[in-house]
Amino acid sequence: MTTFEQVPVFQCEFEDDRTGLSKETIKRALADNLFYIQGKVPATATPNDYYMALAYTVRDRMLQRWFKTTEVYTKKGVKVVSYLSAEFLLGPHLSNNLINLGIYDLVRQVVEESGLDFVQLREIEEEPGLGNGGLGRLAACYMDSLSTLEIPAIGYGIRYEFGIFDQEIRDGWQVEITDKWLHLGNPWEIPRLEETIEVKFGGRTEAYYDEKCRYRVRWIPDKVVKGVPYDTPISGYNVNTVNTLRLWKAEAPESFEFQAFNVGDYYGAVNRKVVSENITKVLYPNDELMKGKELRLEQQYFFVSCSLQDMIRLHLQKGESLETFHQSFAVQLNDTHPSIGVAELMRLLVDEYEIEWDQAWQITQNTFGYTNHTLLPEALEKWTLSLFKNLLPRHLQIIYEINQRFLGQVRAKYPNDSDRLARLSLIDESGEKYVRMANLASVGSHAINGVAALHTELLKRDVLGDFHELWPEKFSNKTNGVTPRRWIVVSNPLLANLITRKIGVDWISHLEDLKQLEAFIEDAEFRREWRQTKQDIKGYLATYIKENHGIEVNPESLFDVQVKRLHEYKRQHLNVLHIITLYKRIKDNPNIEITPRTFIFGGKAAPGYFMAKLIIKLINSVGDVVNNDPDVRDRLKVVFLPDYNVRFGQRVYPAADLSEQISTAGKEASGTGNMKFAMNGALTIGTLDGANIEIREEVGEENFFLFGLTTEQVYELKSKGYNPWDYYHNNPQLKQVIDLISSGFFSHGDTNLFRPLVDSLLYHDPYMLFADYQSYIDAQDQVNQAYRDQEHWTRMSILNAARMGKFSSDRAILEYCQEIWNAVPVKIELEEYIQGRA
Ligand code: Z16
Structure with missing residues (x-):
């Protein structure tokens, strides 16, 4: 292999236009990239051309580090973490990379000195929305922490041509628009055509005996698809490590199609090409609903097979044999979406590399770890045998073989326990037969984890209870975390600067340091600055809402925010019941003293989820009435901000006073928005669910607004027979609120519009809004009281931020490294002649 050292002409031992960090060099680089990459001069350049030139200028400054990082990993033979995820919800790259490289202020200055509008250029970037919500964003935070902690890592996923849909609101309803994020090109990726893989x-399948008379199976597929890797650099904060995110794009193999041309089947060939390339066309927009769509299984198998083949190639390149594969790679399954990897690695080892089954199984189990992200039964992945057999006939055989051996072990340990056998089996035989992907992932992994303490306990007790009884040592908890780089430094520079002025910059990579802020809690000037900062940021959001949505909100009012995917278990409609309760109080007594509030909602509903879409319509309908009623005198405002995404998250978390985390106890695995809010000094109103419990533990119960049933109480009430009707009749306030919706008051007299929602609550209420209603209202009344004492509120706000150290994704990743991956940091040193940070 040719390296830079052997080719003197490539040694740039001077500050050159691609690495230099002097202002003059950066200016020259911008002009150079504008001309030589975009082919434009200022007279013809569009804002996008300038954005592209800027992005390339930043990317150029990552490339030496990126190259070095990859080179060290291959040369040193270090263990690499491989994070397999069907979703990576990255958000905009530009600001994040500038912060991580330590050149944000410098580049901003240069851009502005060049007569360009930095903020305008920054906003041109199309964010890669290659995920639905929490799970995909978690993968992105983890990639940031892996790089920051200097852990050798590679993220593997799918390069969807269309990411999560853009949301518009028309007449109060959600409308989905295709996300054309690639339409003007993507400066952050590099295709590696030469590393294409076939799937x-x-x-x-066909059985045969090889030359040594061993029984073998070969797979005769009817389709081959090429996977082309597109690499994106993932920078770490304040380190030289730049890891790779490798996303696969499906392409049709030419050779395959030429055959078809020759026999004259031109249209057939073109059609097969289109069908192949469909595999990576679009992200499925369901967050927690399993729909047995064949194309979805194709997507999963496609990216997992590409990734495992890629890892094997890298492993063999090091001159190692496959027996040591698990020492080269720790592969983490982000939910069951990539769990077909268990069968695929077995197939590759046994069929293609002729390793004995038992040894292959050892390698496989040592390689994989499995993270579960939900307990919701409707989200658990299972595939009908017929679909599976059609698409992956060899894998189905392998799964049967794994299952037979596994159930043999279980039978030996628990004789005559056919119920247990049926529950543990990789095949669900209770009705139509299915492959259970969570069981496959659990059997094929050495480690299984949940994403918050409560979630892990419930996982061990319920969803994977039998597996926990069998292998308690496999289970552990890894409470989620989020990256303070994007979620404080990039999102909230004003607060970040205030913190840094008090305690220095180390908190950015050691978030526990934030607790040093507590020393300033008695400092009235510090509290004033803290309050003023929050006020300024609320002002920016108010301006943004006015300019973009035409709604006037009072920046002094309490900003009460619920942003997350729309789902009944997340209970956005409970929030609405509170709004209507307040509205009713005003209507009954227009002069009542109330704490002015602005209710801000954001979130997408799965396109086929009728009830979630109806909740969006309800929020907007209630907003129309409340916002325009003169009796309200602007004391309440309700805004549903369309197209909630990473970029808008960055705008809204810093501006929130109150964070709504109000899921039914036992339903939200962790939540991660809850962490982003609290880090930015919002107080939480929340249930004892997911990571809320641990957040409350950290910040102190006196700094958290708790309400609602516990998980145990939810189970208890359900089992003795929950009747929402009783709550409706026994609580006059609740009854009035529900009756107001039913009466058509928010729907121009239409009593049918919200009937499905009201009936669902009155007759089923599966998420127990009515049971929690009064407790929620009482907690909200406490919020109002608390907000009136601004000094006290500010103290609570500071303590919330100061005590969020635990929820850095750095802490989470460190735990994964030590307890699951056995991965250690590897320092990346730069050549002398390459410029360091500014
Ligand atoms: C998802 O975002 C989550 C779970 C899941 O099964 C599928 C998707 Cl797309 C979320 C959980 O709902 C949330 O509680 C958790 O914080 C997040 O995954 C990351 O673990």
Whole structure:
């Protein structure tokens, strides 16, 4: 292999236009990239051309580090973490990379000195929305922490041509628009055409005896698809490590199609090409609903097979044999979406590399770890045998073989326990037969984890209870975390600067240091600055809402925010019941003293989720009435901000006073928005669910607004027979609120519009809004009281931020490294002649 050292002409031992950090060099680099990459001069350049030139200028300053990082990993033979995820919800790259490289202020200055509008250029970037919500964003935070902690890592996923849809609101309803994020090109990715991989689909299998008379199976597929890797650099904060995110794009293999041309089947060939390339066209927009769509299984197998083949290639390149594969790679399954990897690694080892089954199984189990992200039964992945057999006939055989051996072990340990056998089996045989992906992931992994303490306990007790009884040592908790780089420094520079002025900059990579802020809690000037900062940021959001949505909100009012995917278990409609309760109080007594509030909502509903879409319509309908009623005198405002995404999250978390984390106890695995809010000094109103419990533990119960049933109480009430009707009749306030919706008051007299929602609450209420209603209202009344004492509120706000150290994704990743991956940091040193940070 040719390296830079051997080719003197490539040694740039001077500050050159691609690495230099003097202002003059950066200016020259901008002009150079504008001309030589975009092919434009200022007279013809569009804002996008300038954005592209800027992005390339930043990317150039990452490339030496990126190259070095990759080179060290291959040369040193270090263990690499491989994070397999169907979703990476990255958000905009530009600001994040500038912060991580330590050149944000410098580049901003240069751009502005060049007569360009930095903020305008920054906003041109199309964010890669390659995920639905929490799970995909978690993967992105983890990639940031892996790089920051200097852990060798590679993220593997799918380069969806269309990410999560853009949301518009028309007449109060959600409308989905295709996300054309690639339409003007993507400066952050590099295609590696030479590392293309082939993936087989369909067809049949054939048994044969090899030359040593061993029984073998070959797979004769009926389709082959090429996977082309597109690499994106993932910078770490304040380190030289730049890891890779490798996303696969499906392409049709030419050779395959030429055959078809020759036999004259031109349209058939073109059609097969289109079908192949469909695999990576679009992200499925369901967050916690399993729909048995064949194309979805194709997507999963496609990216997992590409990734495992890629890892094997890298492993063999090091001159190692496959027996040591698990020493080269720790592969983490982000939910069951990539769990077909268990069968695929077995297939590759046994069928293609002729390793004995038992040894292959050892390698496989040592390689994989499995993270579960939900307990919701409707989200658990299972595939019908017929679909599976058609697409992956060899994998189904392998799964049967794994299952037979596994159930043999279980039978030996628990004789005559056919119920247990049926529950543990990789095949669900209770009705139509299915492959259970959570069981496959659990059997094929050495480590299984949940994403918050409560979630892990429930996982061990319920969803994976039998597996926990069998292998308690496999289970552990890894409470989620979020990256303080994006979620404080990039999102909230004003607060970040205030913190840094008090305690220095170390908190950015050691978030526990934030507790040093507590020393300033008695400092009235500090509290004033803290309050003023929050006030300024609320002002920016108010301006943004006015300019973009035409709604006037009072920046002095309490900003009460609920942003997350729309789902009944997250209970956005409970929030609405509170709004209507306040509205009713005003209508009954227009002069009542109330704490002015602005209710801000954001979030997308899965396109096929009728009830979630109806909740969006309800929020907007209630907003129309409340916002325009003169009796309210602007003391309440309700805004649903369309198209909630990473970029808008960055705007809204810093501006929130109150964070709504109000899921039914036992339903939200962790939540991560809850952490982003609290880090930015919002107080939480929340249930004892997911990571809320641990947040409350950290910040102190006196700094958290708790309400609602516990998980145990939810189970208890359900089992003795929950009747929402009783709550409705026994609580006059609740009854009035529900009756007001039913009466058509928010729907121009239409009593049918919200009937499905009201009936669901009155007759089923699966998420127990009515049971929690009064407790929620009482907690909200406490919030109002507390907000009136601004000094006290500010103290609570500071303590919330100061005590969020635990929820850095750095802490989470460190735990994964030590307890699951056995991965250690590897320092990346730069050549002398390459410029360091500014
Ligand atoms: C998702 O975002 C989550 C779970 C899941 O099964 C599928 C998707 Cl797309 C979320 C959980 O709902 C949330 O509680 C958790 O914080 C997040 O995953 C990350 O673990």
